[in-house]
Amino acid sequence: MHWGVDLGGTKIEGVILTAIDPLTTACRIRIPTEAQRGYAHIIGRIAKLTTQMEEESGINRPNQIGFGTPGTVDPPTGLMKNCNTTSFNGQPLPKDLAAALNTDVIVANDANCFALAEARLGAGKGFPTVFGIILGTGVGGGIVIDGKVLTGAQGIAGEWGHNELEPDGQPCYCGKVGCVETVLSGPFLERYYANHANHPRPLKDIAHRARHEEDFAARQTIDRLCYFFGKAAAQIVNTLDPHVIVIGGGVGNIDQLYSDGREHMKRYVFNNRLDTLLARPTLGDSAGVFGAALLTQV
Numbered sequence: 404m405h406w407g408v409d410l411g412g413t414k415i416e417g418v419i420l421t422a423i424d425p426l427t428t429a430c431r432i433r434i435p436t437e438a439q440r441g442y443a444h445i446i447g448r449i450a451k452l453t454t455q456m457e458e459e460s461g462i463n464r465p466n467q468i469g470f471g472t473p474g475t476v477d478p479p480t481g482l483m484k485n486c487n488t489t490s491f492n493g494q495p496l497p498k499d500l501a502a503a504l505n506t507d508v509i510v511a512n513d514a515n516c517f518a519l520a521e522a523r524l525g526a527g528k529g530f531p532t533v534f535g536i537i538l539g540t541g542v543g544g545g546i547v548i549d550g551k552v553l554t555g556a557q558g559i560a561g562e563w564g565h566n567e568l569e570p571d572g573q574p575c576y577c578g579k580v581g582c583v584e585t586v587l588s589g590p591f592l593e594r595y596y597a598n599h600a601n602h603p604r605p606l607k608d609i610a611h612r613a614r615h616e617e618d619f620a621a622r623q624t625i626d627r628l629c630y631f632f633g634k635a636a637a638q639i640v641n642t643l644d645p646h647v648i649v650i651g652g653g654v655g656n657i658d659q660l661y662s663d664g665r666e667h668m669k670r671y672v673f674n675n676r677l678d679t680l681l682a683r684p685t686l687g688d689s690a691g692v693f694g695a696a697l698l699t700q701v
């Protein structure tokens with residue numbers, strides 16, 4: 404029995420996995436986070452969700468619950484950092500959750516949960532080393548080796564989104580300039596297109612127009628995405644050499660990444676061929692909450 408909670412900026416979702424193979428769930432509940440009401444309120448919301456999960460499933464809470472959160476627990480201090488739900492930053496979230504829920508908790512970054520779920524149950528199943536990327540509003544990454552998340556000495560293993568990719572590029576919320584996130588994330592791609600086309604469009608349309616219409620700005624946006632994706636993904640391959648890279652998030656739906664992007668990767672990888680698989684996720688928006696639950700499986 405594995406209980407997982409995915410704590411997002413707009414919703415909190417809980418799941419109970421009663422079996423992994425085949426995957427069986429006892430209940431799955433979503434409630435709004437109400438993040439604007441602050442940290443203490445969010446802890447109260449999570450306590451409420453856990454009680455609801457007990458009531459709906461008729462199962463008492465276990466002695467350990469897994470949590471996926473934006474941001475990371477800083478290992479030496481136990482305090483949260485790098486959260487875009489900023490009220491979490493500097494807070495002892497694992498300690499406060501354990502006290503509020505009266506159970507042990509394991510807290511991991513949401514990109515790590517995505518990578519864990521896809522590695523154990525999804526597109527990375529059966530591969531020893533899996534790198535999971537979320538290319539969406541932000542860019543996150545997680546490393547799973549032999550079914551276990553690699554956290555790292557500082558809790559930032561896999562945080563590839565804040566490697567420098569374009570030295571003269573755009574400022575990033577993290578305080579640096581030209582991070583992978585400022586080149587490959589959805590909002591930055593849409594901004595790049597809008598500046599070149601003098602007309603804003605959603606990313607999905609831009610990708611479609613790059614393929615099917617005479618839209619020079621759309622082609623430029625997607626060609627540039629593929630070039631920089633290849634360059635950035637080659638750094639992952641040269642460092643970790645994963646068997647598969649699973650690409651989640653809205654940008655991960657762009658077909659050209661798997662063809663043109665992969666060709667660019669080849670040029671930058673320290674090898675005369677590229678065996679690394681690029682895979683689309685198979686768990687959809689369940690990956691975060693399933694990954695949180697799988698944290699409790701040692």
Ligand SMILES: [Zn+2]
Pocket residue numbers: 564565575576577578579582584
């Ligand atoms: Zn950054």
